Amino acid sequence: MDLKKINSLTKYPSILTYHALGERGRLNEALSESEGFSDEEQVYVYEKIDGENARMVFIKNSQNDIDYLIGSREELLFAKGDRIGNPYGNIADFLKPHAERLLDEIFAHGDWALTVIYQESYGGKTKAAKNYTNNKTQGYRAFDVFSLKADELEQLLALPQEKIAEWREHGKQPFYTETDKKRFLDHMELEYAPLLDTIRGREFPVTLDSTFTLLKNYEQTKVGIDASGKSEGIIVRSNDRKIIRKIRFEDYERTFRK
16 A cells, blocks of 8 residues: 555645735635535535544445544644554544544445545644643534445556545545435444534625624634633535535634734
């Protein structure tokens, strides 16, 4: 198994800001890529949790043996059997019990060769831990999942690494829809980022001012462990995840600062 290719294939893609970034980190009135939500679609509003992006990667080989890896956003930190060992952010040690628990169930439903579960590891010693915990307790919340069949995985791993990165950054990872994601996470008994609201596309704000007004409705975190401070903001997304955007307090506060 080429771990460099697996790492690239399973990295979480960048998420654009809802409004385009301009000079000095201030937002413009224009939407990123001039793209908003269509009138009739549902916009799913999730809390954006301020922690460390993490992933659990499960792989099944032709003999039906299941391997797993744990990674941060940028690199793989642990592989089953201690083949990789990186203590960064306590992510691997924290997620190992969850990965081990899922081993027998992860491929029980569906003909998959690879499944990746993305979560935010927060609290602990992360920079914004005070908004979630008073005693540095660590938590996680899952927020995305995708799977590949054996032939799809084989074709991707046959590509040069730069082509895999291009595939990822062009939004080709086949993420689950909202319905399938919730069903999967419920079945696996995983905690997930809280769904704060659903809003019709036609009613979703477009201007900077009206978006900031909406954002203020979600100022307090819903995932406090033993403290409840300010949230980082929200993630808004369509059911099929074709549009996904981040709306963060710091971006709008900077923009409106005199």
